[in-house]
Amino acid sequence: MTHDLIVIGAGPAGMSAATTGAALGLKTVLLDEQPRPGGQIYRDVTTADPRLAALLGPDYMRGAALAQALHRCGADVRHDTLVWDVAPDLTVTGLRDGRSFQLRAPQIVAATGAMERASPIPGWTLPGVMSAGAAQIALKCAGAVPAGRIVLAGAGPLLLLVACQLLAAGATVAAVVETAPAGRRLAALRHLPSALAAWPYLAKGMRMLRTVRAAGMPRFKQASALRVVGRLHAEALEFSADGRTQRVEADTVLLHHGVVPNTQLSRLLRLDHVWDDSQLAWHVVTDAHGQTSLPGLRMAGDGIAITGARAAEASGSLAALGAARALGRLDAAAFAARTAPLARALAVERRIRPFLDTLYRPPRDITAPADETIVCRCEEVSAGRVREMARLGCQGPNQTKFFSRCGMGPCQGRVCGGVVTQLLAAELGKPPGAVGAYRVRAPLKPVPMGALAAMADHPGEEHAQ
């Protein structure tokens, strides 16, 4: 064993886990692919220009405090490090600076976070079509905005948030197109009493709505049949709304239908997952301190299920406390005393989820796209082809690889996996949980052959490529 605790991912969950682990006296290492801590939500927070920070809002700057605490805690923090394999015996294989290395610890916290849900619509593969989150990353990392006309389309809190941030940055938002079907607000009202416990989020949502209304750009509701039009890049978004076909000219189309856990690592490890019908995503099965179906492997944050950045902090700390307890470094009384307030904080953060998940449930257009829509972007396999494969006897996503190369491209099923599962489920008349997900194998991302060759000669040491 090289360490007591290995933390993978430097977003809010990972930063909290590493900081808590180090504070408890665990020999802790944190590995992250990016050059600086923050994950996606707090990306580049440690180098944020003050004007940009003001534009992005106080929620973003919370990440700076987490990063500072991480910096001071004494954990071994290794950036620019790609974790490309984790074995069932908890050996972690990483690549940094062209050198491959292996670490091992009795406890791991994987805080691998979330990604945007795919928004497959005809034309979504054109240059100029990006996720709303990508536009936010451009702001955070480069203080940059799309240069021409922007259309935002979809359903979810990030849609309005990014619209507000782009407006504040002086970008040209030509329209906001909301795809939530009729009846969502009524359905969500049932969960409002629970959501009121997390009223600051509701207040923030109301403020964003006011900002967007005041900006006066066209807003369309209950839009359907979205398609991006263009030859070599996005030129316009067409859709049905208000009883007719609409067209908004745009150079950049930002799509958003919520975020989902990024399950590459959890699938690599064959952890138990369940399909959650309220979030329409896979959740990892864990106990209250992140322990998964693989002993010693804990998860924290949005990588388990979407609960947001604040919940991720509590979740990361709970996982580290669980790890310390499992290692015998914390007695039962101290463990109970320290976990109780965190568990309460996590419960409060979770109160808003049923309301948000119902209000922003993605429309069928997105979870069951039209036949002509490309769903596997890498190998250019359409929804219609996936449905045809189901009719030809394909029982699950892994078989689509044999039938068609669907899921075999460079993204290794990250983008298409959720949609393929749902398409097959609908066509086969089975629940998504029964249809399953793509099997993931190492390396998690492509690595040079030299990194593998050196590993074979000298297992367990740092190797040059």
Place this chain on the structure above:
Amino acid sequence: MFRPIEGLAARRMVTLRVEGRAVVVPEGQALALALLQAGVESFRETPVSAAPRGPMCLMGVCFDCLVQVDGRPNVQACMVHVRDGMQVQLQRGARRADPTA
């Protein structure tokens, strides 16, 4: 396709060569963002149908921003940060393995 917002602190600039063309960008930025600000809309043509593709997620998930950096193919432009003198080639179609690399 992307432009910097006004009024932010000046950053040290570096020079890349993109398809042989000199491009000046702020030091330390993700290459994908630097290319987008330099007006590069299509980063590659797909192996299957030669369709133009550009970045979609900017966070290392979609693999649509693949470019060749300093001779290394299939690099996620959103995951690599610019350095002075970096050589960038856009990719048309699939890469071939090069045993001499």
